[in-house]
Amino acid sequence: MLKIWAKVYKDEHIERQMTYESEAKFTYADFFGYLTEICGALDIPTPVLLKTHLFNYAKFRHVVFRPRDFLESVDFEKLVLENIL
Numbered sequence: 001m002l003k004i005w006a007k008v009y010k011d012e013h014i015e016r017q018m019t020y021e022s023e024a025k026f027t028y029a030d031f032f033g034y035l036t037e038i039c040g041a042l043d044i045p046t047p048v049l050l051k052t053h054l055f056n057y058a059k060f061r062h063v064v065f066r067p068r069d070f071l072e073s074v075d076f077e078k079l080v081l082e083n084i085l
Contacts, residue, residue: 002026003084006038010076016042019084028054038081045072047079057081 001023008016020038024030032049039046047069057063061083067074 002034004034004038005082005084006042007080007082008042008044008076009078009080012077015076018042028058031057035081039079042079044074044076044079045070057083 002021002025004020006018006020007014018038018041020034020041022034031054035049036046047065048071050069053063053065053069063081065079065081067077
């Protein structure tokens with residue numbers, strides 16, 4: 001089972017959050033699909049997913065997307081995805 005806690009921060013506070021759950025087994029090959037579904041549910045654009053984002057998620061169990069990671073302009077400071085065990 002897969003659980004990811006997604007948080008959108010604005011002015012150092014959580015503006016929006018959600019918990020993404022799936023019965024499927026977690027794979028890094030499907031991470032962009034998870035990210036797309038999470039961003040769709042939060043009604044924000046999907047950021048560019050780089051290899052460093054995947055490495056951070058694999059090593060630290062969380063990843064941070066900054067406004068520079070989005071092709072469109074966003075009105076928040078960061079998007080944080082955190083693995084829930």
